[in-house]
Amino acid sequence: MKPIRATNFYGFVKCPRKVYLYFFGDPTKKIPYSEFLQQKMKEGRDYEREIISKFRFAQPEEALSYKEAAEQTLKFMKNKEKLIYQPVIIQDNLIGIPDFLEIKKGKSKLGNYYYQPMDIKTGLSAKKKYTMQLCFYCYLLEDIQGFSPDKFKLWLGDGSIMELKTQDYFNKFADIFSKIKDIAGGKKEQVHICGACKDCQWKDFCFSVAEKEDHLSLIFNISRNNIRKLKDFGVKNLKDAAKINIDELSKVKGFGKTSLKRWKLQARSLISGKSVKLSSYPFPDVQDIYFDIEDTQIKNNKIVYLFGMVIDKEYKYFLAEKPSEEKKAWKSFLDFFKDKKQFNLYVYSGHEKSMLKKLFKKYGGDKKIFDRIISNLIDLLSVVKKTTIFPVYSYSIKDIAKFLGFRWSSKDASGSQSLLWYSEWMATNDKKHLNKILEYNKEDCLAEIAVKEHIENQNY
Ligand code: SF4
Structure with missing residues (x-):
């Protein structure tokens, strides 16, 4: 041993x-x-x-x-x-x-x-x-x-x-x-692609193994337990998953028809390399605003340092150059919506909503404006999950938008990289780091446009 x-x-x-x-x-x-x-x-x-x-x-x-x-x-x-x-x-x-x-x-x-x-x-x-x-x-x-x-x-x-x-x-x-x-003692642990792979040093190796084996864990969000159960019923790889008999397998305890259908379509999508439409989504016909925040942890505090939006192709942002300016940036962000009554405020994931709620609790502001912002939020990730199966291993905005042909200008662009840029900005006062964050944030908003337009185009 x-x-x-x-x-x-x-x-x-x-x-x-x-x-x-x-x-x-x-x-x-x-x-x-x-x-x-x-x-x-x-x-x-x-x-x-x-x-x-x-x-x-x-x-x-x-x-x-x-x-x-x-x-x-x-x-x-x-x-x-x-x-x-x-x-x-x-x-x-x-x-x-x-x-x-x-x-x-x-x-x-x-x-x-x-x-x-x-x-x-x-x-x-x-x-x-x-x-x-x-x-x-x-x-x-x-x-x-x-x-x-x-x-x-x-x-x-x-x-x-x-x-x-x-x-x-x-x-x-x-x-x-x-x-x-x-x-x-030598017991082999099979590959299992999951959220932990993103930061793992074995990532490239495991993805190549999983792809070679057509591994079931390439199906987004499938658990180890469900893979084990599928294998018991002869579903051993993506090709098998693409052919599963939903009516048969749904009789097995623990397998729901919705999950089985999703796994089957996800496997088919991965094999064909094409997205699959599940349903349409009725986007309200009002002004579209694509929104993304950047935040960081400083000691005990989560600090939102950037509220970025793309509206009518223009990038608009409120930035806390120093953590102490968070309140000022928050007030400016709220103020921006003072005269806006009807709009769709697109985000990707529930993170923005929860951070906005925290900021309102922390600093307050006009309740009517805040409520309007919250009620007009549209989480594109939820919309994606309802409407479309994408041939990707993760439903992050990076993976979905990349599939749609969108590219970030910085090769190393990522949420964690932007945290690094912010701490470098604070340590050096060199504006080049801030500019990288702004560029990255703007491109995240533009990526949301690519996703929204894809879903909208599917509607026809
Ligand atoms: S890359 Fe491999 S070792 Fe790392 S978390 Fe993923 S499956 Fe596990």
Whole structure:
């Protein structure tokens, strides 16, 4: 069995195949992390550095092997060190390196004290990918202390510290641990294309495998469980899915006719490379406004820094050059709609609606204008799902608009890239970063036009 590390729990929560490829994949097939993810990782390291600078602690020497570092960690524990940074805990071929071990009062094999693990994370809640790693450290400590600590701590991105009960997470942990052990022992995890692939280093490799195998997970939003069930009924790939007998399969518990029809049409669309019309959509015959916001997380706060719109081919925007100008940009945005009574305000996804509601709660404004804006929103993603099957693996605006022939001028244009541009703008004051954001935001609005026009043209 391959040595198991805490990072495998993090990986498993995202995608079990990640763990399989970690152990057995060809590392040359991995692609580098995106600039955005590299920046996020750097922020994580900076945050950890900021926190540890406040404490005095013992730490195993960096040059040591795992085995030597584990021996030194044990010495620190026997010496009753209050806090140990990056301790190494080994049990057979299991290796754990929490951010901290913190001394606690209570009987253990060590004496009248024991240790509890703590991790520093930039996230704002006790995510599963964090708690599973911490349960792993608790599990590893059992050998040394005679029992697993009943609690662990998470130092979160907003500076708060959560102390959580190990038992609340242990069943889930035990289940994942046993699956990871199976994978480490050689059990193959099949490809499964899903939302997690977008940021995964194995993305190119897995997509090429899935395409070669005509894999069912290429059907947008199909779950692992449904794929397993379809396979039980002989539906093994896209070609089979394109021919499924909906009446027959809908008798099987858990398969609805709507889902079966969607999977069948999605498979057909992927095979033919053509979109399929499901229904028409009655767009109200009023002025069309294509809208997109850009926002970012600064410490604890979500900040909307750009409200961009395309109206009658003109790009109009309200920009908070600094996060402190968010309120001003919000008021200008509301003001813009003062005299507008009838309009369609197109967005892509429910994100804009939820951010507008948050901003109204935060800063207020004219309720009548706000209500009018909200009631005129049209979510094109919902419209797409109702009206059209596209031959794409994801229904993001990027994938749909690209299929329709729309191109962004920047090769690396993406929501996460625009976050990076905004933080570069704040760090350097160089307008070129702001201009890139404006261009990207405008093109997102133009992409909405491409999608809306495609659906409208289908209506005839
Ligand atoms: S690309 Fe997707 S399927 Fe492959 S390992 Fe990553 S998340 Fe899993």
